Amino acid sequence: MLVLPSTLTHAKAGACLQLLLQGLKAEQGSQVLVDCAALSVFDSSALAVLLECRRAALYDGKQLATRAMPQPLLDLAGLYGVQELLAPAAA
Structure with a gap:
C-alpha cells in the first residue's frame, strides 16, 4: 500500500x-x-500526483484505488471531473 x-x-x-x-x-x-487518510493540507497538486500514479500503475498493468480520501479532495476531484479516475477501493 502506498501512503x-x-x-x-x-x-x-x-x-x-x-x-x-x-x-x-x-x-x-x-x-x-x-x-489518503493522513492527508490534511493539500492543493490541486495532490490530484496531479494521484493521477500520475494512476497512469504509471496502468502502464504496469495494475489498477489504482484510493482509501480514505478527504472530502475536500473528493470535492476538488469532482470539480475537475476526475473523480471516477480515482476510484475508492471496494469495501
Whole structure:
C-alpha cells in the first residue's frame, strides 16, 4: 500500500511523486491501494500526483484505488471531473 503524507502541496509534489512511483514498482498484485487518510493540507497538486500514479500503475498493468480520501479532495476531484479516475477501493 502506498501512503500519502499529511501535506501534499505544489512545493512537495515532485518529491512525493518520486517516492510514490518507487513504491509503485515494488507493489505486487494487480491493484495498488493509495491510503489518503493522513492527508490534511493539500492543493490541486495532490490530484496531479494521484493521477500520475494512476497512469504509471496502468502502464504496469495494475489498477489504482484510493482509501480514505478527504472530502475536500473528493470535492476538488469532482470539480475537475476526475473523480471516477480515482476510484475508492471496494469495501
